[in-house]
Amino acid sequence: MSSPDSSTSKPRVLLFGAGSIGTVYLYLLSKVATVTAVCRSNYDVVKEKGFIINSAIFGDDIHFQPAVVRNCTEAATSSSEPFDYIVVCSKVFPNTIPDIIKPAVTPNHTTIVLIQNGIGIEDEYVEAFPTNPIISTVVYMPVAQRPAGVITHGDIELLEVGNYPSTSNSPQAANFTKLIESAGGTAKLYDDIQFKRWFKVILNVAWNPVCALSLSTDVDFMLSSPNATDFVLDVMLEVADVAAAYGHQFSKEDVQFQLDRAKVRIQSKKGIEPSMLQDVKEGRKMEVEAIVGNVLKKAKAKGVRCDRVATIYFLANALDAHVNPRDS
Numbered sequence: 001m002s003s004p005d006s007s008t009s010k011p012r013v014l015l016f017g018a019g020s021i022g023t024v025y026l027y028l029l030s031k032v033a034t035v036t037a038v039c040r041s042n043y044d045v046v047k048e049k050g051f052i053i054n055s056a057i058f059g060d061d062i063h064f065q066p067a068v069v070r071n072c073t074e075a076a077t078s079s080s081e082p083f084d085y086i087v088v089c090s091k092v093f094p095n096t097i098p099d100i101i102k103p104a105v106t107p108n109h110t111t112i113v114l115i116q117n118g119i120g121i122e123d124e125y126v127e128a129f130p131t132n133p134i135i136s137t138v139v140y141m142p143v144a145q146r147p148a149g150v151i152t153h154g155d156i157e158l159l160e161v162g163n164y165p166s167t168s169n170s171p172q173a174a175n176f177t178k179l180i181e182s183a184g185g186t187a188k189l190y191d192d193i194q195f196k197r198w199f200k201v202i203l204n205v206a207w208n209p210v211c212a213l214s215l216s217t218d219v220d221f222m223l224s225s226p227n228a229t230d231f232v233l234d235v236m237l238e239v240a241d242v243a244a245a246y247g248h249q250f251s252k253e254d255v256q257f258q259l260d261r262a263k264v265r266i267q268s269k270k271g272i273e274p275s276m277l278q279d280v281k282e283g284r285k286m287e288v289e290a291i292v293g294n295v296l297k298k299a300k301a302k303g304v305r306c307d308r309v310a311t312i313y314f315l316a317n318a319l320d321a322h323v324n325p326r327d328s
């Protein structure tokens with residue numbers, strides 16, 4: 001039966017993690033869905049003025065004012081109907097988020113969409129929400145929030161989407177892919193999204209900690225010594241070995257392709273600052289476990305030796321603890 005209010009037939013989306021990535025997706029989704037954002041440090045400014053998005057793809061000076069709440073409990077109580085999707089775009093810090101989002105997740109209903117980096121990040125959601133569909137994604141989108149509420153997006157925008165686990169026959173990954181496309185975004189559906197996750201993590205394990213540890217952009221690192229680029233390639237190849245142990249085969253050319261994404265920038269000398277470098281500079285916690293630690297754990301479980309990844313992990317972890325002293 002159709003509703004007299006067409007807005008009630010739109011999917012209801014809650015964003016958890018209203019930072020750089022999440023805001024761009026919420027803006028897109030606002031064209032086709034009823035959207036709410038859980039905001040933390042940017043709550044006051046977004047509540048008062050909304051977001052401003054400057055995007056090389058979607059346009060400059062876009063003013064976007066979603067409904068905002070301070071947390072998932074407020075989101076759940078402010079809404080008479082369940083959320084169809086909760087889109088999780090916070091940084092990945094293991095074993096923290098499921099408890100926080102729980103009040104807004106309706107069992108057997110809400111689809112949980114993870115738009116986050118890393119590998120092996122989904123299982124804690126399966127454990128916490130055994131009756132909810134889970135979508136795992138890989139995002140290519142250079143974007144930053146600075147100052148609070150102001151989002152700057154570069155010229156890449158791609159969301160790769162799949163069910164988790166990949167053997168699930170849920171229609172939700174296909175539905176979410178269509179939703180993003182209908183909103184004007186670029187989304188591609190994959191039967192095996194883990195293959196795509198491994199491909200991205202090859203990139204992230206190498207560049208994120210290397211740039212953070214050296215306080216260098218990717219280009220500055222490559223130019224810092226004659227064999228610096230070879231070192232990055234060797235790190236990437238170690239990650240590819242781990243992926244292979246899990247049935248995801250990448251050729252040396254595939255890995256070289258990931259390295260070439262950065263090498264093309266050498267000529268212009270315009271390097272990029274991967275998120276861990278930005279985090280260190282701004283005194284924020286880095287996603288060391290989700291991106292590097294989980295690869296190392298998976299390597300250990302299959303007996304794959306990756307000495308460079310291990311070295312990077314211990315150094316990055318120590319840097320993270322130095323920048324963000326842990327409690328006690």
Ligand SMILES: NC(=O)c1ccc[n+]([C@@H]2O[C@H](COP(=O)([O-])OP(=O)(O)OC[C@H]3O[C@@H](n4cnc5c(N)ncnc54)[C@H](OP(=O)(O)O)[C@@H]3O)[C@@H](O)[C@H]2O)c1
Pocket residue numbers: 016017018019020021022038039040041042089090091092100115116117118139140141142143144145275287
């Ligand atoms: N940015 C990129 O270019 C990019 C590209 C590809 C992939 N990614 C991946 O995308 C994911 C999101 O990255 P991002 O750059 O968008 O991160 P971000 O800008 O730091 O945004 C994360 C947001 O989550 C919020 N948050 C964290 N914990 C919260 C809590 N308990 N309650 C409410 N809000 C909370 C943060 O609030 P506060 O401000 O209060 O901390 C922040 O607004 C990461 O996995 C990242 O690796 C990022």
